[in-house]
Amino acid sequence: MEVGRFAPSTTGRAHAGTLLAALLCWLDARSRKAELWLRLEDLDPDRCRPQWSEGIRDDLAWLGVDFDRIVEQHDLAAQHEAALDRLAEAGLLYPCACSRSSLAEGAVRAPDGSLGYPNRCRGRELARGGWRASCEPLRVRLPDSGIFLRDESGLDLSQQPASSFGDPIVRRRDGAIAYHLAVVVDDAASGVTRVVRGRDLAPSTATQVALQRLLGLPTPVYRHHLLLLEERGEKLAKLHGSAGADVLRASLAAEEVCGFLACAAGLRSAAEPTTPHDLLHDFCWEHAGSEDRVVRFEAGRLELVPAASGGGYPRSP
Numbered sequence: 583m584e585v586g587r588f589a590p591s592t593t594g595r596a597h598a599g600t601l602l603a604a605l606l607c608w609l610d611a612r613s614r615k616a617e618l619w620l621r622l623e624d625l626d627p628d629r630c631r632p633q634w635s636e637g638i639r640d641d642l643a644w645l646g647v648d649f650d651r652i653v654e655q656h657d658l659a660a661q662h663e664a665a666l667d668r669l670a671e672a673g674l675l676y677p678c679a680c681s682r683s684s685l686a687e688g689a690v691r692a693p694d695g696s697l698g699y700p701n702r703c704r705g706r707e708l709a710r711g712g713w714r715a716s717c718e719p720l721r722v723r724l725p726d727s728g729i730f731l732r733d734e735s736g737l738d739l740s741q742q743p744a745s746s747f748g749d750p751i752v753r754r755r756d757g758a759i760a761y762h763l764a765v766v767v768d769d770a771a772s773g774v775t776r777v778v779r780g781r782d783l784a785p786s787t788a789t790q791v792a793l794q795r796l797l798g799l800p801t802p803v804y805r806h807h808l809l810l811l812e813e814r815g816e817k818l819a820k821l822h823g824s825a826g827a828d829v830l831r832a833s834l835a836a837e838e839v840c841g842f843l844a845c846a847a848g849l850r851s852a853a854e855p856t857t858p859h860d861l862l863h864d865f866c867w868e869h870a871g872s873e874d875r876v877v878r879f880e881a882g883r884l885e886l887v888p889a890a891s892g893g894g895y896p897r898s899p
């Protein structure tokens with residue numbers, strides 16, 4: 583049985599980019615008769631709010647995207663802790679309290695534009711009480727070898743994650759389980775076989791695959807899709823709060839938004855009102871576009887902005 587998942591962070595209401603990602607995940611899963619899970623990623627206490635979990639679920643239901651199972655990541659603490667136990671037993675966890683500013687000097691840019699971590703504290707050991715007794719952030723020591731893989735669309739995801747990004751934080755100073763570890767553990771626990779997600783996440787795939795291998799977990803098939811961008815000053819940026827679902831829903835019907843997303847993704851030649859179910863009968867990835875699209879929401883209307891307005895989102899390696 584194939585299993586797909588849509589896994590938004592609950593750091594705000596859904597926006598047009600979230601809805602596009604959900605629609606593509608749903609079409610991928612339903613067209614293959616796969617099971618589809620919604621996993622609400624709510625582990626970051628600084629940025630996530632329960633009302634946004636509720637809001638996202640409501641926005642997805644409004645669009646007409648449904649799920650076979652819904653899980654909230656904060657309910658999965660036992661499996662996250664078990665993974666930390668295994669990494670600690672293997673001697674791979676170490677504390678690192680280096681501040682961002684102390685790491686900035688001489689740091690190398692990672693493939694996604696962030697600062698790479700130079701594995702400075704690799705020689706340190708966990709406190710005597712183990713990882714639970716540590717009040718410092720914890721990192722996991724990745725093998726120095728390369729990860730070689732392509733996603734289903736042919737995108738090359740190969741990388742040496744230990745040197746390009748550095749050993750990832752797996753438990754934060756505030757005790758929260760960090761993103762990469764939670765994603766890898768939760769995908770495996772739900773039997774996920776297909777990860778369909780935006781291309782902004784492509785550069786982190788090698789780190790996640792390295793973690794899967796350390797934990798003896800299977801690697802799903804990955805597919806990365808186009809992003810919706812917005813103009814922000816002179817630049818293009820990944821679409822964010824400017825066209826939140828609450829704002830879209832006040833001026834547009836679900837069928838209109840669905841039609842716009844289908845057109846933006848290249849699944850339809852014009853933005854005619856439609857539903858996810860209507861898109862299903864002839865869905866295939868060969869019809870979907872691969873170029874990112876620039877979106878504008880103005881006077882109650884969603885519009886695609888013609889390309890060539892400069893900038894562009896940083897591409898994966």
Ligand SMILES: [Zn+2]
Nearest residue numbers: 678679680703
């Ligand atoms: Zn350190």
